[in-house]
Amino acid sequence: xxxxxxxxxxxxxxxxxxxxxxIYTYLERPGPLANDGFEPGDQVKEFLHxxxxxxxxxxxxxxxxxxxxxxxxxxxxxxxxxxTIDISNLNRQFLxxxxxxxxxxxxxxxxxxxxxVPGVKITPYFGKIQDKDxxxxxxxxxxxxxxxxxEARRWINATVITMFDExxxxxxxxxxxxxxxxxxxxxxxxxxxxxxxxxxxxDMQTKPTTYPMCTIANTPRLxxxxxxxxSVLEWAKEFPDKKLDGDDPEHIKWLLDKASARAKEFNITxxxxxxxxxxxxxxxxxxxxxxxxxxxxxxxEAFKIATNCATAMNNYMMYVGDQGVYTYTFELQKKEDCPVxxxxxxKVEINPAHTLEDLMDLLMDRKDIQLKKPSLRTGTKSLYMRxxxxxxxxxxxxxxxxxxxxxxxxxxxxxxxxxxxISIQMTVRFTE
Amino acid sequence: MIDRRTQKYDxxxxxxxxxxxxxxxxxxxxxxxxxxxxxxILKNLILPAIGSFTVVDGKAVxxxxxxxxxxxxxxxxxQSRAKCVTQLLNELNEEVEGKFLEEDPTVLIEANxxxxxxxSLIIASQLxxxxxxxxxxxxxxxxxPLVIVRTYGLxxxxxxxxREHHIVETHPDQIVDLRLDCPFPVLRDxxxxxxxxxxxxxxxxxxxxxxxxxxxxxEWKSVHDGKLPLTxxxxxxxxxxxxxxxxxxxxxxxxxxxxxxAAYRAWTPTKIPSHIQDIxxxxxxxxxxxxxxxxxxxxxxxxxxxxxxxxxxxxxxxxVPDMHADTESYVKLQTIYRTKAREDCAAVKERVKxxxxxxxxxxxxxxxxxxxxxxxxxxxxxxxxxxxxxxxYEQCTLTGKKIGNWLSDPDDNIVFYVxxxxxxxxxxxxxxxxxxxxxxxxxDISPMRQCVSELLAQWDRPDAAxxxxxxxxxxxxxxxxxxxxxxxxxxxxxxxxxxxxxRQYVPLNxxxxxxxxxSGASVYAL
Ligand SMILES: [Zn+2]
Numbered sequence: 001x002x003x004x005x006x007x008x009x010x011x012x013x014x015x016x017x018x019x020x021x022x023i024y025t026y027l028e029r030p031g032p033l034a035n036d037g038f039e040p041g042d043q044v045k046e047f048l049h050x051x052x053x054x055x056x057x058x059x060x061x062x063x064x065x066x067x068x069x070x071x072x073x074x075x076x077x078x079x080x081x082x083x084t085i086d087i088s089n090l091n092r093q094f095l096x097x098x099x100x101x102x103x104x105x106x107x108x109x110x111x112x113x114x115x116x117v118p119g120v121k122i123t124p125y126f127g128k129i130q131d132k133d134x135x136x137x138x139x140x141x142x143x144x145x146x147x148x149x150x151e152a153r154r155w156i157n158a159t160v161i162t163m164f165d166e167x168x169x170x171x172x173x174x175x176x177x178x179x180x181x182x183x184x185x186x187x188x189x190x191x192x193x194x195x196x197x198x199x200x201x202x203d204m205q206t207k208p209t210t211y212p213m214c215t216i217a218n219t220p221r222l223x224x225x226x227x228x229x230x231s232v233l234e235w236a237k238e239f240p241d242k243k244l245d246g247d248d249p250e251h252i253k254w255l256l257d258k259a260s261a262r263a264k265e266f267n268i269t270x271x272x273x274x275x276x277x278x279x280x281x282x283x284x285x286x287x288x289x290x291x292x293x294x295x296x297x298x299x300x301e302a303f304k305i306a307t308n309c310a311t312a313m314n315n316y317m318m319y320v321g322d323q324g325v326y327t328y329t330f331e332l333q334k335k336e337d338c339p340v341x342x343x344x345x346x347k348v349e350i351n352p353a354h355t356l357e358d359l360m361d362l363l364m365d366r367k368d369i370q371l372k373k374p375s376l377r378t379g380t381k382s383l384y385m386r387x388x389x390x391x392x393x394x395x396x397x398x399x400x401x402x403x404x405x406x407x408x409x410x411x412x413x414x415x416x417x418x419x420x421x422i423s424i425q426m427t428v429r430f431t432e
Numbered sequence: 433m434i435d436r437r438t439q440k441y442d443x444x445x446x447x448x449x450x451x452x453x454x455x456x457x458x459x460x461x462x463x464x465x466x467x468x469x470x471x472x473i474l475k476n477l478i479l480p481a482i483g484s485f486t487v488v489d490g491k492a493v494x495x496x497x498x499x500x501x502x503x504x505x506x507x508x509x510x511q512s513r514a515k516c517v518t519q520l521l522n523e524l525n526e527e528v529e530g531k532f533l534e535e536d537p538t539v540l541i542e543a544n545x546x547x548x549x550x551x552s553l554i555i556a557s558q559l560x561x562x563x564x565x566x567x568x569x570x571x572x573x574x575x576x577p578l579v580i581v582r583t584y585g586l587x588x589x590x591x592x593x594x595r596e597h598h599i600v601e602t603h604p605d606q607i608v609d610l611r612l613d614c615p616f617p618v619l620r621d622x623x624x625x626x627x628x629x630x631x632x633x634x635x636x637x638x639x640x641x642x643x644x645x646x647x648x649x650x651e652w653k654s655v656h657d658g659k660l661p662l663t664x665x666x667x668x669x670x671x672x673x674x675x676x677x678x679x680x681x682x683x684x685x686x687x688x689x690x691x692x693x694a695a696y697r698a699w700t701p702t703k704i705p706s707h708i709q710d711i712x713x714x715x716x717x718x719x720x721x722x723x724x725x726x727x728x729x730x731x732x733x734x735x736x737x738x739x740x741x742x743x744x745x746x747x748x749x750x751x752v753p754d755m756h757a758d759t760e761s762y763v764k765l766q767t768i769y770r771t772k773a774r775e776d777c778a779a780v781k782e783r784v785k786x787x788x789x790x791x792x793x794x795x796x797x798x799x800x801x802x803x804x805x806x807x808x809x810x811x812x813x814x815x816x817x818x819x820x821x822x823x824x825y826e827q828c829t830l831t832g833k834k835i836g837n838w839l840s841d842p843d844d845n846i847v848f849y850v851x852x853x854x855x856x857x858x859x860x861x862x863x864x865x866x867x868x869x870x871x872x873x874x875x876d877i878s879p880m881r882q883c884v885s886e887l888l889a890q891w892d893r894p895d896a897a898x899x900x901x902x903x904x905x906x907x908x909x910x911x912x913x914x915x916x917x918x919x920x921x922x923x924x925x926x927x928x929x930x931x932x933x934x935r936q937y938v939p940l941n942x943x944x945x946x947x948x949x950x951s952g953a954s955v956y957a958l
Binding site (some may be wrong): 016017018020021022023025026029030031032033034064067068071072073087088090091092094098116117118182183191219220221222249266267268273274278279281283284285286287288289290291292293294295296297299300301304310311313314317319321322323324325326327328329417 | 442905
């Protein structure tokens with residue numbers, strides 16, 4: 001880990017005295033709407049200028065966040081992103097230019113903001129959040145997420161919440177999370193084990209549109225059905241060893257031709273290049289203005305949490321801009337049996353005559369936990385483990401066995417899954 | 433293949449399409465004051481490729497500007513803010529042309545009111561009241577949309593003033609126009625010719641639910657004097673009728689489930705919504721001249737269509753939702769709806785042409801695509817006539833009545849609008865904002881309280897209360913411009929401007945207040 005550079009209150013640049021006038025107006029004065037414990041003066045300024053803050057994602061929200069934080073007096077900022085710049089980013093990710101296409105987002109964004117705002121230090125990491133361990137995440141005071149993936153959010157949420165040790169207040173890291181889709185977006189604050197976490201509200205997520213396989217294969221009606229047919233069925237048939245790449249124009253062109261031919265055969269209209277790419281990549285429309293709103297809201301909350309100069313929002317804001325301007329701010333409730341922050345085991349009811357495989361299906365169907373490939377074990381034995389291969393083979397016969405052969409009524413079962421960095425405790429109740 | 437521009441703007445073209453994009457690219461906006469919020473607005477317009485912009489600002493860059501404005505650097509200190517922000521904004525998109533004018537907007541408004549006529553829209557940021565009212569008059573008289581934006585500490589508001597804004601593509605969640613209760617002849621014939629007794633179980637399980645509903649409704653009407661199911665008893669009887677058509681040999685019932693879920697569409701009579709009736713009957717569509725906006729030309733054509741060829745109905749939208757069905761029946765159904773929609777639209781097109789010719793314009797003055805979009809969206813049109821700033825400020829009793837009512841809820845965000853207006857009053861008197869540029873903030877509390885009372889008295893609502901805590905908080909804010917609030921307000925305002933310029937989606941009417949402490953926005957028609 002690098003040594004902290006001594007940072008002066010003016011952000012390290014001596015001849016810019018007065019630069020933070022507008023922020024200091026708030027930090028030097030008491031106010032009736034300030035948070036409990038707010039102490040105006042030099043100490044809070046110093047704290048703001050020296051604390052470490054992490055931004056996850058250097059895309060649409062990330063670019064905005066880095067700018068917003070740098071101009072709110074945060075001076076030690078870190079940013080993680082695993083992506084490189086694509087041409088379709090340029091309509092909103094304003095720190096990138098056409099000449100940057102192909103370069104790592106985190107590095108280009110960090111350099112741009114450091115050049116523009118003197119005295120701010122931004123440390124980029126070009127890679128995955130999963131590459132970093134607890135020690136890395138533990139150095140930050142606040143973590144802000146500007147991500148477009150549910151998986152990554154679940155991972156960071158579970159990691160940061162599990163890290164929190166009630167004996168050690170230093171391990172308490174507020175997460176501020178933003179997301180956008182077209183003219184709509186949301187921002188929220190997650191205080192580990194104090195307020196609802198990402199996992200608590202998993203069932204609020206809208207799932208991407210999927211089409212039934214029989215429609216795709218037999219009764220297509222929409223251009224989307226023809227595109228799915230080409231990308232799901234035909235591609236695998238034609239190129240069994242090649243992974244479909246939605247960013248490769250050759251691949252999209254191939255799908256477009258296939259889908260168009262099928263559409264023609266069935267008298268379906270509307271298959272275009274844009275639609276093909278949209279369906280294959282599950283493209284979500286994105287514009288600069290919505291990113292600006294959501295990122296600014298996240299940065300504003302970070303500023304209030306860091307300084308206490310005003311109370312933070314409680315705890316979720318929705319923004320809807322397509323029909324007028326509408327926001328809805330409300331307190332999202334913590335779930336008692338949240339597998340990540342609840343501390344209580346989740347309950348599952350099953351007929352003991354059913355098989356272990358039925359139990360697995362039941363778990364995968366549950367919207368509030370959304371597991372992909374669960375492995376199960378009781379306190380004493382492995383029920384079904386997906387890895388290593390030897391163990392998988394040894395436990396596979398259990399899948400066909402009745403539940404009552406494998407466990408007692410009310411027994412606790414530990415569930416692990418690749419979607420989560422932690423395990424879930426589950427109590428299995430028998431129904432008769 | 434796909435060109436580079438389409439790739440670059442792909443994520444926004446999916447929202448407003450090529451015609452929205454070209455409207456944006458033909459727009460020319462003017463920003464008064466290159467403030468933090470001003471440059472944030474422009475950033476969000478330049479990135480999606482607005483045509484061009486001009487920054488009018490007479491100030492020199494101060495050190496505090498570097499603390500909240502991303503489009504300034506240390507080298508800019510002491511130089512023209514208009515010039516410096518324009519230079520850095522110009523780097524955002526090589527397709528956009530930015531210009532600047534080094535002049536104090538308040539002077540320009542007084543000295544050269546005709547200056548503003550060259551623009552499609554004016555953005556007034558952080559402008560004092562007297563200049564703002566003058567500018568609002570100029571824009572109102574010359575029919576240029578004006579967008580006002582203020583940030584003030586952790587709070588802010590924005591206001592739109594346009595004489596009239598009409599929208600064809602409001603983008604509802606879905607367009608539904610099935611005419612189940614009044615099927616047009618081709619649709620009725622198709623259903624009557626549908627012999628379901630001959631279908632095998634596979635085909636039976638794939639009859640589109642629209643056909644099921646049409647068949648059941650025809651049967652219902654034939655034994656109920658042509659009436660729709662009206663009472664709740666009748667409606668559940670109607671659902672029973674649908675259920676009675678299910679066949680035991682058919683494993684799948686998804687189409688019947690869909691029919692039952694959509695049964696209400698069968699008993700909801702097709703009629704023109706009253707707000708659409710109002711638009712079609714609007715006096716703006718009475719006397720069409722060569723200056724009448726194309727929206728009203730088409731509205732007039734649709735009005736005439738409804739009373740003639742349309743038989744009392746709007747032109748058919750022509751869209752059919754996806755449903756459980758085999759390809760052939762679905763496509764056949766879709767073709768029937770589309771063909772009828774095309775016929776309706778052709779009739780409207782003919783009417784548009786003759787209206788254009790008789791009002792002295794070329795018969796091609798309105799594009800076919802525009803008429804097609806109008807017909808498709810005819811049930812979802814919207815016209816907003818904003819209240820002018822002059823009316824808001826001068827019709828004090830009416831404005832005060834509204835504000836007083838909102839103020840009766842102590843948690844309502846309107847109070848921040850009142851406080852910023854009171855701070856403006858303070859500024860008019862003292863030539864500085866409360867709490868700004870002084871050491872002893874407490875000095876300003878009592879005169880600020882006075883400004884609030886005077887404002888409430890002006891509005892005829894001396895009874896309305898503003899909590900003292902909030903007055904203290906606004907004095908504490910000292911007119912500071914925080915970057916987060918600038919960026920947030922900049923985001924909101926640029927989104928509204930995009931909606932105004934593309935004439936798609938619905939812009940706010942007319943003021944939005946943002947509270948950066950509780951984090952929420954409220955909209956008021958002031
Ligand atoms: Zn939770």
